[in-house]
Amino acid sequence: MEKKIRVVHYLNQFFAQIGGEDKADNGPGIKDGIIGPGRALQQALGDSGEIVATIFCGDNYFAEHQEQAIDELIRQMEPHKPDLLIAGPAFESGRYGIACGAISQAAQQRLQIAAVAGMDEDNVGASLYRKNIYIVNSGVSIAKMVPTLQTMAALGLKLARRDAIGKPVHEGYLPRGVKHNEFAAKPPAERAVDMLLAKLRGDEFVSEIAAPKFSGSKPAAPLRDLKSAVIALVTDGGLVPEGNPDNIEPGRPTRFTTIPIAGVASLAAEKYDAVHSGYDTAIANRDPNRLVPVDTMRALEREGAIGKLHEFVHSTGGAHAAVENATRIGQEIAQQLKSAGVTGVILTST
């Protein structure tokens, strides 16, 4: 018979039956065997695994002393020689979810053991840790405790035995952004047509590409007075000074460049370039004001129609931008503009 997998279970103060919010400041602890939801976990493990100990910590203590809590919990579980850590499930509790993610990651890294956490997919702990650990989506309802623990146990046993792990949708964990090559029965064109026909028939189909999620942003208040406004020019069309000194990428951007334009009346063709793999840059290169309208803005500044043209242009090459990188680049540019006192932005997009 196969060796029984030794399992440690992590719970917060509530599920470890120490108390509610009034006990959330309690520090880390350990107990041999099962506590609370551990019973259902043990049932799910069956004869393949045994919960040798339960570790626990108050949610507030963990949030406020994360390093100490992790050190202490790892120290306490190590003598039990676990093969697998099961953390939670935490459902929609944010502090508990972060604790489950953090202790799972630490167990993987420091003890080199398998770990599975459980929480709702919208739990902040899921967005923080889903790339590094396996997280089973528990949903928000505690009524899903038993099926969640069953999924976690099955996945955890596979991981501990170093069995091959299937796709997220089959094993029940949240996608980690890991790609594997595989052979498909039909070429992409046939699969795409199949999907289209299914869609037209109103049948179910599963896209092979996860659509990126955009987090909405609140629009800024309208500009009240143009005559006192400081307007900045920003572009995703890849404007660079001749020679591209910051070496920004023509596509799949990870950074942006900052171009000083103080005293520049108009962008001269010989001093600037457009670097962008997503459109034909020839027309913009012949007159870069077609991409970033410095000449017109200077005229409006001179006439007093606007207060001031900001003295830097921020630019990136926006072709095939990953949403994550584009979001970060946007935030970094916005931060610089805000600290420079810019009140309005015209962003020219290609």
Place this chain on the structure above:
Amino acid sequence: MIPVAKEVGSLRAIASGGIVSPTGNPELPPEKEKQFRRELILRALQTLQQEV
């Protein structure tokens, strides 16, 4: 591209001179192109003053 901009939450968006020349129009003679650019920018500045 306007629907894309609005989809991701950039609500103050206006149609430009085109993908390869957002603030220009190479078909126009230089003076007319400048006028085109100026009108476009004035419209952008108006848009910055609008409630969205």
